[in-house]
Amino acid sequence: MAAPRRRVTVSDVDHADVHDVAERLKEMSTAYQMCRDSDYRHSWRPLTANINDDGTRERVMRCSRCRTVKTRLMTAYGHTISVTYKYPEGYQLKGFGPLDETARDYLRLLSFNRDAGLDAPEYPASSVTPITAAKGKRNRKGRR
Ligand SMILES: [Zn+2]
Numbered sequence: 001m002a003a004p005r006r007r008v009t010v011s012d013v014d015h016a017d018v019h020d021v022a023e024r025l026k027e028m029s030t031a032y033q034m035c036r037d038s039d040y041r042h043s044w045r046p047l048t049a050n051i052n053d054d055g056t057r058e059r060v061m062r063c064s065r066c067r068t069v070k071t072r073l074m075t076a077y078g079h080t081i082s083v084t085y086k087y088p089e090g091y092q093l094k095g096f097g098p099l100d101e102t103a104r105d106y107l108r109l110l111s112f113n114r115d116a117g118l119d120a121p122e123y124p125a126s127s128v129t130p131i132t133a134a135k136g137k138r139n140r141k142g143r144r
Pocket of ligand 1: 035065066067
């Protein structure tokens with residue numbers, strides 16, 4: 001079984017380096033940006049599916065876009081025992097910990113701008129003038 005992933009605490013992340021995060025995200029390949037964008041996420045394809053001697057099931061999938069490999073180990077009843085990811089070089093932002101909400105918003109806008117054929121946005125995204133809601137559409141902030 002894979003070694004447990006180290007839990008990143010707030011104190012491990014230098015929040016002063018948010019602009020560095022933006023620069024790193026801008027430099028990332030389109031594939032990595034898309035897989036990190038919550039509108040796209042990974043595009044999993046089956047790689048292997050095996051039943052182990054102890055009856056547990058192991059399914060390995062690979063993202064067709066970024067080549068990340070995901071391994072899920074489950075019981076014979078489908079209950080998850082563990083899920084591990086093996087990321088390609090350069091996918092993870094080493095030393096920054098998980099992306100905070102501002103960075104995730106920036107990444108989404110970066111991805112949007114690429115889809116729209118626009119230049120990369122300034123960071124942070126909150127400094128960008130908000131796009132007004134299209135006529136006839138109400139702002140339903142807070143509702144999902
Ligand atoms: Zn991916």
